[in-house]
Amino acid sequence: MENSTYIFNEEKVLLTQLGDEGVAFDIESNEYYTLNETLFKIANGIKNQQSIPEIVDFLLNEYAISDAFCQEEIAKGIQQLIDKKIIFVQAHA
Numbered sequence: 001m002e003n004s005t006y007i008f009n010e011e012k013v014l015l016t017q018l019g020d021e022g023v024a025f026d027i028e029s030n031e032y033y034t035l036n037e038t039l040f041k042i043a044n045g046i047k048n049q050q051s052i053p054e055i056v057d058f059l060l061n062e063y064a065i066s067d068a069f070c071q072e073e074i075a076k077g078i079q080q081l082i083d084k085k086i087i088f089v090q091a092h093a
Contacts, residue, residue, distance in 0.1 A: 005090040008047035024086050042077045
């Protein structure tokens with residue numbers, strides 16, 4: 001996870017914050033995905049080109065959680081975002 005670089009799917013997905021949560025709208029399929037607060041922060045961090053360690057640090061400062069739990073939750077969140085094609089893993093040349 002830490003060695004991978006992720007790219008937000010700018011061409012296909014619109015990301016909007018609604019209160020503490022967020023919504024990702026898939027322009028091609030007209031589907032909305034509700035993102036909980038943490039998932040929105042992960043997606044928004046990737047959209048803003050933050051690295052995974054930067055996102056980990058941000059969430060550790062936001063919540064009283066352990067580093068291991070934070071990394072585990074980010075890994076799960078990233079997989080959900082990849083499954084929904086909201087983000088992609090950047091291919092390394």
